[in-house]
Amino acid sequence: MDYEYDMDAPQELTRAEVQKRRFEKKRRNLNEKLSGLSVLVFALAFAVIIFFLLFFPRPTETKLENRKLAEWPKFSLKALFTGKYTGGIKEHYNDTAPYRDDLKGVGDEIRARFGFTSKHTVKFSNGVRKVTEYQEESRTPKATSMPGAAGRRMTEATERGEEANQKDFRGIDADGAWNNGQLTVYQDGHYRCMELFGGGVGSSYAEALNYLHGVLGNTVTIYSMPCPLACEFYLPKNYADCAANQSDCFDKTAEKLDDGIVSINVCPVLAKHTEENIYSRTDHHWQSLGAYYACRTFAETAGVPFADLSKYEKGSWSGYVGTMYAFSRDANLKNDPEEFVYYKPTCDYESYYYDQQFNYSYNDDLFWDNIEDSSSYYLTYIHGDSNVVKTVTNVRNGRRLLVVKDSYGNAQIPFYSSSFEQIIVVDMRYFERNLITLIETMDITDVLFTCSSFSVVGGNADNLMNLMTQDAYSDLVDNAPTASSTND
């Protein structure tokens, strides 16, 4: 019997092939079900995030980064066709995410727990790289001259100079870690984060002070008191090559000053108090106590009275985590807050606040008490940097002080309330009138330049000459309610 092979007849599948096809069909169905479920879950997740980003309130500024957030852009046809308008919308949306600062904190915690360095890089004008070049040192500070009764004041400073230095943290190794160019070290059971001084000599700074001295001659005494950063005292031995010596910088800068300018180096003074709360651990500023010791040194040099610390009303706020957390984003700082300690004068005074054009704004205390954001406690001193401040005291010695400062000067001002009849404070970065006109109009007798090391050697110092030359031909009028610029 012959059989014909029919190509169209269904081929019989083997048992294995049948099972395989059944398995594949079953797996396909399972895949589709799971895929459908996955899509639903992802869609829900996206919907929740979209809802959160769209409908929750959007912040307008960030306290953590201390800046205003991107605003909705202004519309114009030009902006639309150049892409600026649409780019601005995107920037606004991205920059103003709801609960931005809180979520950044969560991000920091995640990074800290799972071993990620924070991604932010904050640049400073003097850099934070290892110091590879070192300015020529001046081991012998230039002798400073001062008018008036020099002998007794210098003697008192010398006697106090015989106090022993407290702990030299620079001679001890410590654990540390880098975050965004900031160094956090672990000392005496706490974390301290520091900006690192890269070195330099204040040539622009000296040039401006010399210019002022040249204009004013001996009618006014000019003082230079740069303020060291914390790293001068707390940089561990094993990181010694990561920052330059600030005391040497100050001495080198002093060498560039004219003979009539009084230069004060407070580094040796502060070195005697390192175990006290003189510098914030979580902020780039010093604490009130550090400013006190500096101010005392200045007062002794200037030959003015100075109230002992016991005469001040001490106050403190807990839970202080300052700017170094924002700079470094090191969660260790956030989890190791400190006390913000301040000293309020008990003597009588009146403070007047002006804008940078020296237009009177309001009258208030030297201290701003209602600061909600704990990272901004330093603003308590003279309400921050945005005002020109005049303080009239009940001192009667004919001495009027003008302080030209950066934010390091703010903490000093309350301590001069027992030393001068009037203290006028201008910020070296923001003042918009002529400094010489101000000095002459307000009958200033003493001008103190006091700012951080960064400002001495960096861009802020470049603005000092502008202060001497800008707006030179306008009269300056003090329109505060006291009306008169003399004390009655």
Next chain:
Amino acid sequence: MVFADLFFLFVFLPLCLLCYYMAKSIRTKNIILILFSLLFYAWGEKLWFLLPLSALFNWAVGLWIGKTRHTSAGKLAVAVGLIGDIGLLLVFKYTDFFIGNFNGLFGTHVPLPHVHLPIGISFFTFQAISYVLDCYWETVEVQKKFPKFLLYLSLFPQLIAGPIVRYSVVEKEIDKRSVSASDIAEGIQRVIIGLAKKAIVANSLYAIVTEMLGEKGEFIASQSFLGTWFGIILYALYVYYDFSAYSDMAIGMGRMFGFHFNENFDHPFVCTTIAEFWQRWHISLGSFFRDYLLYVKIFGKNRIYLSLFLVWFCTGMWHGAAWNFILWGLFYGCFMLFEQKMGRKRMKKWPTLIKHIYTKLVIIIGFGIFMFVSMKDLGIFFRNISGVSMALGKTGFADRQGWSFFVRNIFLIVAAIACSLPLLPKLKKTVLQSRSDAVYTVGRIAAVVGCLVLLVVSVIFLIDNTNNPFLYFRF
């Protein structure tokens, strides 16, 4: 617009997907994609009109080729197309480079015009070139409808940072494609993985690299011997994660629209030869130069060495208008030539360890050349990694900062290295091929949960970041 961006992820993309899935016909879907793609390109870009103009130009050249293919007019059409596309690239990307070198060579002071570089120009121009040549070689049918060609060139998932998609890959899918739940699920997961690679890994690696070496390598002089090696290894990982992240997101998004782009990265660090590295790294670029430049006859003949030189010169130059990129390309060209001369069979006999040491050394040093645009810094880099700086007393063997970065980021580094190996794909394959429904289901659920965690963490990290464009954005 970039992908690792809150606005793109939670405004633009959802809107686009919503409109796309609501459309019924393929024609409507294509129109929606074209509109969103042009909007994507125009968003924040002032020279947005270049893309549609380039599309019109190349589409017209394609039509011209279609009519004159086997004649000298066809050759002319190709020449016009290539001159137009390459010319566009030269003008916008290399003008400053040429003028700068001219000034340096002849002592002139011609001012640099600082021409604005339109985003993605290197990518869509190469796509256009591939289309023109494919039309001439009849690899693809000439696209007679401009909107379809515009869709190909402007499709936003692959528009500004690749992969360089050939027309042949999407030719059929332009007219006919479908999207299943599986496609969407896979696509979303791929997008999330890409996002996590960028927002979590690449950005974190970049933070360390910039701290150690500087944004442009300006801190290299202060790095120790080990610190330099460590920094460059991290930089290599960063470039891989940054670029492959974008490709992942592009492929994932393409999948969600029904397009199936080819893979662009295939775990390049497991390579055992440099040739294999380039078969796994930026695959679409490597294959572009292989297919369109390597075997082109030069002055009527196949000239192997000249072709190799051209390919690697162009590869380097494509990456950036600076000499270090050209040097980088030629560096790899030398090793490709070496391996060609050595022969595949002979190289296979090398011990595996030696092959890995050889390839990793070449790759790491290559990334050093890639990073340092300044020749001075590049010289210091070579001095550091070779130990000469140490011998001269300019730097030490190790430094505290480098050690601190290593210790504080050990989990990130281990995870980055582990995830650059094909471990997770192997695990995925094992799960997907498992005959046990329980294992399969648990594996799928774990993948979804893992992706959700990655999504949330990525969003938190993105909020921490206002603007951090992908590395290959500048190309």
